[in-house]
Each structure stands twice: as structure tokens, then as C-alpha cells.
Amino acid sequence: MPKTRDLTEERVIVVGLGRFGRSVARTLHDLGYEVTAIDLDERQVEEAAGYTSLAVQGNGADEELLRSLQADRAGVGIVAQGRSLEANVIAALILKKTGVKWVVAKATNELHGELLRRIGVNRIVFPERDSAIRLAHAIAVPNINDYISLSPTSGVAKFEAPPEFIGKTLTELYGDSAPQLSVLLIKRGNLMISSPSYQDPIQAGDEIVVAGPDRDIERFVEGEDPGRDF
Numbered sequence: 057m058p059k060t061r062d063l064t065e066e067r068v069i070v071v072g073l074g075r076f077g078r079s080v081a082r083t084l085h086d087l088g089y090e091v092t093a094i095d096l097d098e099r100q101v102e103e104a105a106g107y108t109s110l111a112v113q114g115n116g117a118d119e120e121l122l123r124s125l126q127a128d129r130a131g132v133g134i135v136a137q138g139r140s141l142e143a144n145v146i147a148a149l150i151l152k153k154t155g156v157k158w159v160v161a162k163a164t165n166e167l168h169g170e171l172l173r174r175i176g177v178n179r180i181v182f183p184e185r186d187s188a189i190r191l192a193h194a195i196a197v198p199n200i201n202d203y204i205s206l207s208p209t210s211g212v213a214k215f216e217a218p219p220e221f222i223g224k225t226l227t228e229l230y231g232d233s234a235p236q237l238s239v240l241l242i243k244r245g246n247l248m249i250s251s252p253s254y255q256d257p258i259q260a261g262d263e264i265v266v267a268g269p270d271r272d273i274e275r276f277v278e279g280e281d282p283g284r285d286f
Contacts, residue, residue: 071116072137073100083192117146135161226254237268
């Protein structure tokens, strides 16, 4: 039976509206997510009102504020502020504490990143190496290992075959639909299968590269019928 999407998965809270935070918030908004943004800068907050569901002027490291905004109902929390290491870490810690399932935080260096990992942050972003737009797309499919954006709503993703894929063929995994999703290749050990057979069973350890709409990619990775509307 296919899974239905939890409404919390459509909600994202972004702390910090610098260049990085703005880019993430805009892209997620364009992808259809309900975005709440927080920043101390009144001008940035006013501007963000045009590309978020809610933009609030305030301190993202204020636990009372985050709870009042029902941060716990967000599926993803993104700490994009970077000027104050203390505020950055506290905001990430509060988001984890309130129960946000997937917390992403911007780090300024490897030591900062290690500190964020130790408090349970799910993904560390180093802006010099990680594109904000790429991150926003990857939020939709957090189980992927890598992602390349092709358009505002589609891309190429690589992920390791989950346990429920093992022993099944691509035909079985696709169901009866004809989604706009293409399996480009399968990496099996040192073997690169560039034109995989749809009748060849997936093996443990296979890395699968697919291209298509983000929503179809997400459903496929999660073992759902990519072509079905929920």
C-alpha cells in the first residue's frame, strides 16, 4: 500500500535570510513547500514575505519564538545564519530539541561542522562547496547521495538501493504506471551498467542514478509508485 505524505514534510523553517538562506527559501517556495523564515533584519523579512508563507523578524536562537512558530510541525529545519557561531549552534540544537525530523545547518569550517554533527544535525552545509539551490532540491529526497539540478523542479539523483528494492526488477518497482522518470545507470561494485534491463533484479549495494521530476524521484526512492497521485 503506497504511503501518504505527512503534512509536516511539506513545511520548512529557515533561520537566517542572508544570501544563502534567501536562495534556499526561494527555491523551496518555488518547489511548493510551505516556508517559514526568521531573520533579525527587518528589510530582509519584508522582502521574504514575497517568497515565503510566513516571514518573521526575530532571533532564530530564541526557543520561545521557534516554539510559538510551531517549529515542531516542520519536516525540515534549515539554519542558514552564519555570522554568530553561538546563535547558529543554538538554533540547530533547539530545532532538534523541538522534534524537527531533518535539520540542516550552515557551517563556516570543519570544526564548526563537527560541533553541529555532535548535537545531531542531519546535514552540514559548507556554502563554498554546496549550492543552496542544490540543497533545496535535495531536501525533497533526503535519502539520496548526490543530486544535480536540471530545472526548478527536476534533476538527476544518485542513491543506494534501499532494502525493499533488493530482488525486485525495475518493472516491479515502477508499478503499472509510466512516470516521467528514467533510470540512467546502475553502479554494481566496479561495474557500471549504463543501460540497465528492466527485468534485472536489483542487488544489495547497487547505486541507482535516476533523472526526472523531483516528486517522482522522491516517490521512487521511498518505494512508492512514482506515477501515482496521492
